[in-house]
Structure formats: structure tokens, C-alpha cells
Amino acid sequence: MIDDISSTKKKARIAGFIYLLLVITGVVSLLYIPSQFIVRGDATATANNILSSEPLFRAGIFLSFITQIVYVFLALALYRLLKEISHPQALLMVTLVVIGASTAFANTFNEIAALIILSGDDFLSVIERPQLEALSYVFLRLHSYALQGIQIFWGLWLFPFGYLVYRSRFIPKILGVLLFIAGLAYVLSSFTFFVLPQYTTTISPLITFLEMAELPIVFWLLIVGAKAQSSE
Numbered sequence: 001m002i003d004d005i006s007s008t009k010k011k012a013r014i015a016g017f018i019y020l021l022l023v024i025t026g027v028v029s030l031l032y033i034p035s036q037f038i039v040r041g042d043a044t045a046t047a048n049n050i051l052s053s054e055p056l057f058r059a060g061i062f063l064s065f066i067t068q069i070v071y072v073f074l075a076l077a078l079y080r081l082l083k084e085i086s087h088p089q090a091l092l093m094v095t096l097v098v099i100g101a102s103t104a105f106a107n108t109f110n111e112i113a114a115l116i117i118l119s120g121d122d123f124l125s126v127i128e129r130p131q132l133e134a135l136s137y138v139f140l141r142l143h144s145y146a147l148q149g150i151q152i153f154w155g156l157w158l159f160p161f162g163y164l165v166y167r168s169r170f171i172p173k174i175l176g177v178l179l180f181i182a183g184l185a186y187v188l189s190s191f192t193f194f195v196l197p198q199y200t201t202t203i204s205p206l207i208t209f210l211e212m213a214e215l216p217i218v219f220w221l222l223i224v225g226a227k228a229q230s231s232e
Contacts, residue, residue: 008081008170009225015077016221022074023218025067030147033060038144043137044130047118057115064108068101075157082164093160100153107150110143148193155186158214165217170226178213185210 037057039045050057075097083090114136117124124132158179166176189207192200 011077011081012170012221012225015074015081016218016223016225018070018074018077019218020222022067022070023215025063025070029060029063029067033057033063038140043133046137046140047133050115050118050136054115057111061108061111061115064111065105068105068108071097071101071104078161078164082161082168085164085167089160089163093157093164096153096157096160100150100157103153104147104150107143107146110139110146114139114143148190151186151190155183155188155190158183158186171217171220172227175217175220178216182211182214185213 033056036053037046037049039049075094079090079094082093117132117136117139127135162176162179162183164176165171165179166173168176185207189204189211192203192207
């Protein structure tokens, strides 16, 4: 019994460590680095930012790839931890992560396309500079729009994950409820962006707050790992 608890705690803490790594790489690659380059509505300023700090932009692209790989490893670690609770739900969780990660991985090539267009290679000399800057900005906008769609998968995988946490007897049920809330927030964010864009700015602070409900499970897994199972 003690060995089982110890094994579960070890699996949980490994998952928690990978989860924390995902949060860090995700924030840097999806929020911090893009904010250093993209000037909304200004293709020229955006292009100048990229060209003046190209190594950082390239690092952001590479980190985006790493983030998706970490995302898949997280799903596998959680599958290993939670599969005994419900194998179909654990498998669904992994499937949704793989789809979301694959889509996000492919979406990163939009950033690569933007970089190629601004590269100044000879074959691009037939196109005027302002047109190149505008085309590059289009690819960056496409990348941004695609991320809004991918948020659906960022939300959907939290539903089977939340179910597994709620049904487990070694993680507090409230953390499962919080995962449901965060999952709903991600899906609602994507829905609002595409269907009701006029309300995006209004509800964005609330959506961001609700998405933060995903964070407690990260620190629970990392710090506590698991508690002894009840006999109920």
C-alpha cells in the first residue's frame, strides 16, 4: 500500500514538473516573444521589429516546437498516472492533446513563412518592400487566428482530464471542477473570437481569469503529488 502511494506520488510529481515546464515555455513562446514584435495594424513596424531582433524571433519559433513536444509528453505522463481510473477517458485526453499539439506545431510554419518573406532573398526582389511587409504580416495574423481555433483543443482536453481528476481518490475533487471551468473558458474564448468578435475585448479579462483555474493542478501535482486514497 505504501509502495503504491509512493509510486503514485512519483508519477504525479513527474507530471507536475512537465506541466510547469509547459506553462513556462507556453507563456514565453505564445505571449512574451510575440509581444516583442507584433505591432497591431502596422506591418512595417512589425517587420522592422523582426529584422532588428531576428535571433529572438527564431528562438520563439524553436520554443514553439518544444512547447508542443512538452505538451504531448505531459499527456503521456498524465495517462500513466490516471489510466486506471478510466482508460477510455485517459485515451480521449491523450488524443485531444495530440490533435491540438499537431495543429499548433503545423501553425508555427506561418511564422516561418513570415520570416522567409522578410529574408531579402533574391527571388523576392520582384516584389516591392511594402508588399513583402504586408504579406509577412498576413502570415503572422493567420498564425494568431489559427491559435484562436486551436484553443478549442486546449479546452477540450481538460474535460476528460478534469473527469479523471474528479474520479480519482488521490487528488482533490475541486481541482477536477477547476479544470472543467478552465476548459469551458478556452472553448468560450475561441467561440467569442470567431462568432461574437464585438464582445472579445469586453469579456477577455473574465476569460483569462477563468483560464487560470488550470494552474492549481500544476502546483498540486508538483508539490503534493498525491494523497492517500480513502477507503470509500
